[in-house]
Amino acid sequence: MAGAGAAQPTRAYRTYVLILLTGVYTFNFIDRQIIGILSPAIKADLGLADWQLGVLKGFAFAVLYTTLGIPIARLADSKNRVTIIAIALALWSGFTAISGAASNFVQLTLARVGVGIGEAGGSPPSHSLISDYFPKEERASALAIYAMGIPIGIALAYLGGGWVMQTFGWRMAFVVIGLPGVAMAVLLKLTVREPQRGGMESADHTDEFRALRVTEPEGRIERVILSGCKLFPASMRASAFSEMATVWRAAKHLLSIPTYRTIVIATTAVSFTSYANGTWIVDFYSRSHPDFSLLRVLFWLGIISGTAYSAGTFLGGYVVDKLSKNDKRMYGFVPAIALALSFPCFIVSIWVGSPVLSLIFMAPVNLAIGFYLGPCFALAQTLAPVSIRALSTAVFFFILNMIALGFGPTLTGVLSSVLAEGLGEELSLRVSLTVISLVSLYGAWMFYEAGKRAPADWAKATGEAA
Numbered sequence: 001m002a003g004a005g006a007a008q009p010t011r012a013y014r015t016y017v018l019i020l021l022t023g024v025y026t027f028n029f030i031d032r033q034i035i036g037i038l039s040p041a042i043k044a045d046l047g048l049a050d051w052q053l054g055v056l057k058g059f060a061f062a063v064l065y066t067t068l069g070i071p072i073a074r075l076a077d078s079k080n081r082v083t084i085i086a087i088a089l090a091l092w093s094g095f096t097a098i099s100g101a102a103s104n105f106v107q108l109t110l111a112r113v114g115v116g117i118g119e120a121g122g123s124p125p126s127h128s129l130i131s132d133y134f135p136k137e138e139r140a141s142a143l144a145i146y147a148m149g150i151p152i153g154i155a156l157a158y159l160g161g162g163w164v165m166q167t168f169g170w171r172m173a174f175v176v177i178g179l180p181g182v183a184m185a186v187l188l189k190l191t192v193r194e195p196q197r198g199g200m201e202s203a204d205h206t207d208e209f210r211a212l213r214v215t216e217p218e219g220r221i222e223r224v225i226l227s228g229c230k231l232f233p234a235s236m237r238a239s240a241f242s243e244m245a246t247v248w249r250a251a252k253h254l255l256s257i258p259t260y261r262t263i264v265i266a267t268t269a270v271s272f273t274s275y276a277n278g279t280w281i282v283d284f285y286s287r288s289h290p291d292f293s294l295l296r297v298l299f300w301l302g303i304i305s306g307t308a309y310s311a312g313t314f315l316g317g318y319v320v321d322k323l324s325k326n327d328k329r330m331y332g333f334v335p336a337i338a339l340a341l342s343f344p345c346f347i348v349s350i351w352v353g354s355p356v357l358s359l360i361f362m363a364p365v366n367l368a369i370g371f372y373l374g375p376c377f378a379l380a381q382t383l384a385p386v387s388i389r390a391l392s393t394a395v396f397f398f399i400l401n402m403i404a405l406g407f408g409p410t411l412t413g414v415l416s417s418v419l420a421e422g423l424g425e426e427l428s429l430r431v432s433l434t435v436i437s438l439v440s441l442y443g444a445w446m447f448y449e450a451g452k453r454a455p456a457d458w459a460k461a462t463g464e465a466a
Contacts, residue, residue, distance in 0.1 A: 009195065014133045017192055018145055021126050024089055024188060025149025026156065027181040028122050031096040031115055032061065033157040034177055036279035036409075037298060040286045041170040042108070050420070050429075052105050054413020057279040060109045062406035065116035066398045069124060073394030074247055076125035077387055084125050086189040092118025093181025100174035123397060128390040131381040132195040136462065137321065139382060140331070144317020144374025148310050151370060154278065155306030162298030198386035214245035221248055250388045251395045259457040260383050260392075262450040263332070263376045264399050269443030270339060271404035274369055276436045277346070279409040280416075284433060287426040289355035300359050309366035312338070317374025328458045331379055332451025335372035339444035342368035346437055350430055372447060379454065383461045412436050 009017075035042075035057050043053060076084050095114030102108035126146065134142040157177065164173040215238070217223045222245050229241045255261050285297040316334065323330040342365045349361035377393075384392035412432050419428035 009133060009193075017133055018130065018142055020184075020188060020192060021085075021130065022146050022149045022152075023184060024085060024122065025126065025146055026153040027089065027093060027149075027184060028119055029150050029153025030157045030161075030177055031092055031181065032119065033154045033278065034096070034161050034173065035061075035099075035112065037157055037161045037282055038165055038170040038173055039279070039283055040294065041165055043283075045170065046104060046108070048105055050413040050417045050425075051410075052413075053283075054410040054416075056105075056108060056112055057413070058275070058409035059406050060112040061116040061119075062401050063116065064113055065120050066402040066406065068117055068120035069394040069397050069401075070247060070391065072121045073124035073390040074243065076121075076128060076390035080194050081125035081129050081390070082189060082192045082194050084121050085129075086185040088118050088121025089188065090118075090182050090185040092116075092122070093178045093185070094118075095178070096181070097175045097178030099178070100171035124390040124393040127377060127381055127393040129192075129195065131389055132197055136378075136382045137325070140321045140324070140374045140378035141317040142374075143377040143381070144313055147317075147370075147373035147377060148313045150373065151305045151309030151313055151366070154309070155302040158298045158302030158305060162295055162302070166295050214242045214249070217241075217245065247391065250391050254384060254388075254392055254395055257383050257457050257461075258453040259332075259379060259450050260396075262446055262453060263379055264396055266332075266335075266443045266446035266450055267372065267376050267396070268400045268404050269439050269446060270369070270372060271400055272408040273437050273440040273443070274408075275405050276408035276412040277433060280412050280429065280433060284350070284429055285355065285358075287429055289358070292355040297355075297359075301362070304359065304363050304366050308363045309370050312367040312370030313373050314370075316371030317378070319371075320375045320378075328455040329451040331375045331454045331458075332447045332449070335375055336444050336447035336451065338368040338371035339440060339447065343437065343441055343444070346440075347434065350433055350437075379450075379458075383457055408436065 039053055039057070042048065042056075048056075072084065072088075092115045095111055095118060098114070099108060099111040102111055127143065130142050130146055131139060161173050161177060164176050168176075214222075217226045225244045225248065226241050229237045229244070232240050255264070281301065282294070282297065285292065286294055289297075316338070320330050320334050323334065345361045345364045345368075349358045349365060352358050352361065380392050380396050381389055412429075415432040415435065416425070416429045419431060422428075423431065
């Protein structure tokens with residue numbers, strides 16, 4: 001491998017890079033989650049319906065977040081990943097701050113679209129960087145630590161966003177949460193080095209996509225791509241076709257790997273439920289438990305996310321790295337068990353009459369829901385050729401977020417609006433969250449199926465014995 005003889009970074013520096021990238025991902029989820037926390041105040045101030053809130057929480061953010069992720073990832077597979085992440089962080093943080101100036105639904109929608117454009121450049125190059133800083137035997141743990149940015153970001157959004165909203169209003173909350181990300185973007189660019197691509201892989205790691213240049217179309221899709229490239233200036237057509245055809249072939253290759261394909265389905269199903277729940281849970285407590293103050297709800301949701309969710313995310317990667325040394329099936333089996341156990345706890349938390357008991361049952365839900373993050377991210381990286389690792393995450397996230405983030409929160413809002421006429425706003429949202437949560441059971445089953453396929457695909461990708 002190209003990086004076999006190169007000096008490897010020290011463990012201390014690798015740890016620093018991982019912590020800093022986790023901080024970037026934390027800002028990613030603070031800026032993503034804040035709309036759900038400020039939702040009741042925005043609804044009251046701008047006079048929005050549930051379907052409009054659903055669009056702001058889901059589709060408005062997801063549409064460009066998912067589609068731009070692929071071309072940005074393709075760029076990250078050949079250009080400086082650190083620069084791409086720094087620019088993306090500054091962009092989405094700036095649009096979060098701008099959201100505070102919105103005076104109507106359209107303006108806030110455009111700001112959320114801007115946040116989505118920036119965040120498209122976050123995770124794919126970050127996953128690729130981490131995979132070049134950590135060997136495959138430590139990758140689930142490293143990517144689980146990175147994924148802790150999700151619960152930490154959510155916790156800080158609940159705690160900080162809730163306090164700022166109560167003290168200064170929802171508009172200032174957007175500004176206060178958005179601006180620090182710009183400073184972190186500068187720190188990232190100045191202190192993180194671009195590592196050797198593939199430096200952590202064995203010498204026999206194959207990569208059929210390295211230096212691939214497509215000149216002639218194969219199949220109907222590539223012929224359609226070639227026809228579409230006629231819209232470009234003549235001097236750009238050949239390179240545009242090669243790039244788009246390469247992306248198409250890479251996506252086909254990745255999705256032809258049974259384990260990769262199955263974890264994409266599994267993660268999409270689980271995320272469909274978790275995005276819906278995460279963006280509507282504050283509205284749920286404000287409607288179903290109105291006597292329990294909103295600030296107390298935000299405080300305890302922040303504590304639960306920062307402790308239980310963070311612990312589950314770390315443990316998922318740590319446990320899988322340990323158990324998978326002898327059995328690669330654990331990459332799917334461990335998340336499957338955790339997710340199956342979380343479902344009944346969530347149902348109890350939604351339907352129990354006491355807000356205190358509801359929050360108590362939210363703790364095991366958050367603990368279990370974190371277990372799948374590190375293992376699925378690690379599989380997506382290890383099963384992919386080195387030269388398309390950022391693209392591997394982007395393809396993964398394109399499918400996941402277009403369906404889960406785009407439609408999970410949105411369909412919850414639409415279903416709640418439809419049911420509200422007959423059930424009222426409180427019961428309609430409770431029923432909607434219950435219905436949407438059933439999708440997570442399908443995700444647990446698909447993680448079990450992924451576990452059965454993992455040993456053979458791991459051996460094929462790494463050259464190790466099954």
